[in-house]
Amino acid sequence: MKDLSVTLSGVKLDNPVIPASGTYGFGQEFLPYYDINILGSLSFKGTTAESRFGNPTPRIAECPNGMLNSVGLQNPGVDHVIAHELPALRKVFRKPIVANISGFSIEEYVECVSKLTREEQVEILEVNISCPNVHGGGMAFGTSPEAAAAVTRAVKQVATKPVYIKLSPNVTDIVSIAKACEEAGADGLSLINTLLGMRIDLNRRKPILANVMGGYSGPGIFPVAVRMVYQVTGAVKIPVIGMGGIATARDVIEMMMAGAKAVQVGAANLVNPYACKEIIEQLPIEMEKLRIDRLSDITRV
Amino acid sequence: MMYKLIENTQLTATVWRMKLAGDTSAIKAPGQFVQLTVPGFYLRRPISICNWDEETITLVYKVVGQGTEAMSAMKLGMELDVLNGLGNGFDTSRCGDKPLLIGGGVGLPPMIGLCRQLLAEGKHPTVLAGFNTESEVFLRDAVEEMGAPFVLATMDGSAGVKGLVTDAMADLDFTDVCACGPLPMLKAIMNATEKPAQLSFEERMGCGFGACMGCTVKVKGGYKRICKDGPVLDREEVIW
Numbered sequence: 001m002k003d004l005s006v007t008l009s010g011v012k013l014d015n016p017v018i019p020a021s022g023t024y025g026f027g028q029e030f031l032p033y034y035d036i037n038i039l040g041s042l043s044f045k046g047t048t049a050e051s052r053f054g055n056p057t058p059r060i061a062e063c064p065n066g067m068l069n070s071v072g073l074q075n076p077g078v079d080h081v082i083a084h085e086l087p088a089l090r091k092v093f094r095k096p097i098v099a100n101i102s103g104f105s106i107e108e109y110v111e112c113v114s115k116l117t118r119e120e121q122v123e124i125l126e127v128n129i130s131c132p133n134v135h136g137g138g139m140a141f142g143t144s145p146e147a148a149a150a151v152t153r154a155v156k157q158v159a160t161k162p163v164y165i166k167l168s169p170n171v172t173d174i175v176s177i178a179k180a181c182e183e184a185g186a187d188g189l190s191l192i193n194t195l196l197g198m199r200i201d202l203n204r205r206k207p208i209l210a211n212v213m214g215g216y217s218g219p220g221i222f223p224v225a226v227r228m229v230y231q232v233t234g235a236v237k238i239p240v241i242g243m244g245g246i247a248t249a250r251d252v253i254e255m256m257m258a259g260a261k262a263v264q265v266g267a268a269n270l271v272n273p274y275a276c277k278e279i280i281e282q283l284p285i286e287m288e289k290l291r292i293d294r295l296s297d298i299t300r301v
Numbered sequence: 302m303m304y305k306l307i308e309n310t311q312l313t314a315t316v317w318r319m320k321l322a323g324d325t326s327a328i329k330a331p332g333q334f335v336q337l338t339v340p341g342f343y344l345r346r347p348i349s350i351c352n353w354d355e356e357t358i359t360l361v362y363k364v365v366g367q368g369t370e371a372m373s374a375m376k377l378g379m380e381l382d383v384l385n386g387l388g389n390g391f392d393t394s395r396c397g398d399k400p401l402l403i404g405g406g407v408g409l410p411p412m413i414g415l416c417r418q419l420l421a422e423g424k425h426p427t428v429l430a431g432f433n434t435e436s437e438v439f440l441r442d443a444v445e446e447m448g449a450p451f452v453l454a455t456m457d458g459s460a461g462v463k464g465l466v467t468d469a470m471a472d473l474d475f476t477d478v479c480a481c482g483p484l485p486m487l488k489a490i491m492n493a494t495e496k497p498a499q500l501s502f503e504e505r506m507g508c509g510f511g512a513c514m515g516c517t518v519k520v521k522g523g524y525k526r527i528c529k530d531g532p533v534l535d536r537e538e539v540i541w
Contacts, residue, residue: 022513029511029529045514053517053524058505060515062344062368069507074514074524208505218343270508271338271345273384 066218405482
């Protein structure tokens with residue numbers, strides 16, 4: 001019997017597979033495809049203090065081995081999430097939930113964290129300081145060590161659950177930002193968010209995305225993600241959730257060998273709604289081939 | 302779910318018809334669509350369902366880019382990964398006795414399955430199709446074989462009424478409208494009639510099943526995902 005369980009800041013997960021925020025809504029869209037209770041956890045759609053429509057369409061573009069999105073944090077706002085989305089999710093999902101939180105000011109991050117930390121099923125607060133698709137916020141906090149530390153300190157004051165800061169890859173030195181978050185009291189880190197990209201429609205001679213630029217995700221960014229998880233876990237002691245282009249059980253194992261304690265699966269859910277299910281079912285088979293008995297043993301081997 | 306490609310025929314210079322064999326039980330209404338994996342491309346391609354029976358799905362698609370180009374080169378017998386029965390589709394129970402089904406160009410295909418369904422319910426649909434020119438016309442046979450009236454409008458007057466579908470609408474007697482086609486056409490139809498209308502919209506999609514929020518539009522009273530809450534919207538909720 002293979003042991004797939006992992007522990008993140010004292011939160012035990014049956015397996016390390018977590019659908020990534022923004023690719024899984026609040027779980028409902030995947031109910032027709034499989035029982036979502038097979039997941040280790042679920043990181044829900046990025047939530048802000050106020051409701052947001054997001055960016056104009058087109059918001060999606062095809063890429064080699066991936067896609068661009070410029071959704072722009074569309075969400076119904078934290079109060080609606082607590083009143084409607086989380087009760088609906090609770091009915092169908094019994095596992096720990098990762099609450100993904102975004103903001104445009106430190107006050108907004110603090111407001112969302114202070115509300116979501118009181119939700120019983122929320123066991124990890126994932127603070128996104130790396131959304132590339134919104135102006136005047138999001139990624140602005142994730143591209144300087146000082147700003148990242150300031151958000152971390154502020155949310156830690158009100159958080160009663162472990163705080164994981166979600167980092168941007170669109171920086172010169174991700175290690176310095178990771179260290180700044182650790183020093184400011186972060187319990188863990190999530191990385192990487194999408195890579196800023198752009199495509200042009202040759203016929204129209206214009207950018208495909210209405211917002212011009214968007215975040216690149218999918219298997220094409222996997223090597224970048226593995227590299228960054230390796231660099232960061234070599235420099236910090238807090239646990240890291242690794243993500244970026246994971247599409248198979250072998251990718252999960254590779255990301256964990258790079259240093260991740262758990263993983264998130266993002267774009268793969270969108271092109272194959274069964275992706276997480278297939279990965280979780282395949283993990284013990286790949287572990288057997290690689291003679292791994294306990295998955296948590298392979299983190300940064 | 303896997304489907305076998307049993308037909309892939311060119312209908313006009315840019316339009317092809319594809320038939321897939323497999324389980325069609327997921328299809329609940331005309332106007333729904335499939336998401337088809339095209340080898341070599343990351344995102345699935347959303348294609349409206351033209352028609353279906355218990356064992357096959359017919360898709361009629363236009364080659365507009367590299368993905369649909371690759372679809373046109375697919376060989377018979379190939380196994381295709383398809384998510385089926387996506388979106389809401391047209392609600393035939395809301396159609397009157399004489400619905401007018403308007404398809405502009407490659408917006409015409411879903412009108413075939415809709416027409417069949419309405420005929421089966423004892424209603425009397427008329428199909429109105431708009432094209433630029435006669436050589437672009439397709440699916441005329443499919444409508445006429447069902448015994449429904451087929452009215453044609455071409456911009457250059459090479460076949461049918463000269464002009465837009467709205468020029469042909471003036472002489473037709475109908476209770477309500479179901480339409481699919483370019484946005485300017487849908488707008489023109491709304492200006493031409495006050496009657497109830499169900500309109501099918503197009504948007505670049507990510508997942509096709511409501512998870513990614515890639516295709517959200519503003520409607521009266523909130524937002525809708527074209528893939529999951531659409532592609533068919535009621536005229537009363539559309540913000541033009």
